[in-house]
Amino acid sequence: MLLPxxxxxxxxxxPADTKALNEKLIGLAEAGPDMWRFSPVAIRQARxxxxxxxPLEMEDPKAENFxxxxxxxxxxxxxIQPDHKNPCGVFMHIHGGGWMLGAADLxxxxxxxxxxxxxxxxxxxxxxxxxxxxxxxxxxxxxxxAHWLATExxxxxxxxxxxxxxxxxxxxxxxxxxxxxxDKHKLMxxxxxxxxxxxxxxxxxxSTKNFHTKLVLTTRDMxxxxxxxxxNNEDMKNPDVSPLYANLNGMPPAHFSIGTxxxxxDDSIFMANKWVQSQADTELDIYPxxxxxxxxxxxxxxxxxxxxRMSGFLNRLIGSNS
Numbered sequence: 102m103l104l105p106x107x108x109x110x111x112x113x114x115x116p117a118d119t120k121a122l123n124e125k126l127i128g129l130a131e132a133g134p135d136m137w138r139f140s141p142v143a144i145r146q147a148r149x150x151x152x153x154x155x156p157l158e159m160e161d162p163k164a165e166n167f168x169x170x171x172x173x174x175x176x177x178x179x180x181i182q183p184d185h186k187n188p189c190g191v192f193m194h195i196h197g198g199g200w201m202l203g204a205a206d207l208x209x210x211x212x213x214x215x216x217x218x219x220x221x222x223x224x225x226x227x228x229x230x231x232x233x234x235x236x237x238x239x240x241x242x243x244x245x246x247a248h249w250l251a252t253e254x255x256x257x258x259x260x261x262x263x264x265x266x267x268x269x270x271x272x273x274x275x276x277x278x279x280x281x282x283x284d285k286h287k288l289m290x291x292x293x294x295x296x297x298x299x300x301x302x303x304x305x306x307x308s309t310k311n312f313h314t315k316l317v318l319t320t321r322d323m324x325x326x327x328x329x330x331x332x333n334n335e336d337m338k339n340p341d342v343s344p345l346y347a348n349l350n351g352m353p354p355a356h357f358s359i360g361t362x363x364x365x366x367d368d369s370i371f372m373a374n375k376w377v378q379s380q381a382d383t384e385l386d387i388y389p390x391x392x393x394x395x396x397x398x399x400x401x402x403x404x405x406x407x408x409x410r411m412s413g414f415l416n417r418l419i420g421s422n423s
Contacts, residue, residue: 103373103385110361115390119403123316123362123392126154130315137325141201141232148202154317155397161209167257169249172241177227179205180258183216189419190262192221193250193291195243195278197269197298197394199326200231210399211408218412219419222258224250228274232329236342239270239330240277244285247278251290262422264293264415268394269318269365270326272299276344276372283351293418294355295411298365298394299372301345303327304337306367317393318364345372354382356414358407360391386410 108114136144151157161181168175182188192215196203205227212223228242247265254260267275275294282288302309305323312320331342340347345368355376359369370385377383388395388403396404 103370103377103383105370105385105387109387109389111389116402118401119388119390119392119395122395122398122401123390126317126392127315129154130317136322141230141329145202145204145230149204149207156399158208158210160206161213164206164209166206169246169253171245173229173238176242176245177205178246179225179227181209181212181216181223181225183220183222184213185217186220188216188222188259189220190222190264191250191254191258191260192216192219192223192295192415193247193263193265194223194225195228195265195267195271195274196225197267197271198230199322200236200239200270200273200330201326202230203270211396214408215412215415218408219415221262221264221415221419224258231326232332235332236330236335239274240281240341243274243278244281247282247291248286248288251282251288260290262419263291264295264418265291266293266295266297266411267299268297268396270300270330272296273301273303273344275299276301276347277341279352280340280344280347289351289353291353292422293415294353295414296355296357296369296372297396297407297411298359298363299357299368300365301343301368301372302337303331303335303343306365306371308367309364312364314362316362320364323364345375349376349379352376352380354380354414354418356384356386356411358386358388358396358411360388360393360395360403362390363393365393384410384414
């Protein structure tokens with residue numbers, strides 16, 4: 102069992118800069134308009150213009166956008182290469198945003214850090230978004246991208262080592278892609294998985310149902326995102342909808358990262374403890390006071406430490422697979 106240290110949840114162990122950021126984010130949320138008054142298109146455009154609580158990241162001028170055949174037409178992928186290393190493999194990244202927001206080109210700086218820290222080419226998936234394209238569209242797209250990297254992608258990239266990971270909704274889609282590769286394609290080409298504040302039980306864990314503080318992601322936000330994504334009264338215990346209910350045999354080593362002030366805290370704790378029952382090489386990294394996807398704030402000490410630990414996990418497995 103991966104039992105969290107109770108001290109991680111003590112207020113006195115929350116770093117000063119984390120407290121300051123949380124207070125700032127709560128203040129902005131309380132003073133600003135209700136996001137749900139606006140259309141998804143308007144929210145996406147505001148985020149692209151830097152009009153959100155998250156820092157706007159600079160685009161990598163060397164990034165390459167390319168298309169592959171997706172389940173319903175072309176699917177765009179975006180590749181970020183390491184600056185000073187010959188790539189030793191690929192890290193497939195799936196962005197977050199509640200299955201409704203985000204894009205493959207909005208986290209170039211974070212992906213560049215991963216590429217430079219590990220030597221992996223980072224390939225981000227521009228999957229279809231809800232509510233225009235509800236479940237299972239995003240799942241189908243991420244499955245297609247993962248399958249392409251494991252097969253045809255070998256002609257474009259060095260795929261001797263393959264890792265996969267995502268944040269928030271991207272964590273959900275990462276788990277879904279791995280399960281589909283195993284069950285539908287009889288493949289497990291990925292040697293590592295990284296989950297940052299993933300959502301694994303669409304029916305709602307206790308923390309998801311009881312987080313009402315306006316700190317990045319609330320219970321109401323999760324309900325709204327779920328409504329946009331799951332529009333057909335899906336069975337919340339179907340493993341394709343909620344990976345927490347899946348058989349996890351054959352899954353790769355995994356690193357789970359979460360903050361204690363995150364609505365998805367229980368999702369990570371529950372999933373990591375289920376994962377470790379089938380895969381002994383499982384890490385659960387918990388940060389006192391960390392808000393949802395605190396890693397998006399690069400000046401935060403905990404964000405830097407989390408990035409270091411995720412890269413360390415990947416580098417360890419790259420070394421053991423070389």
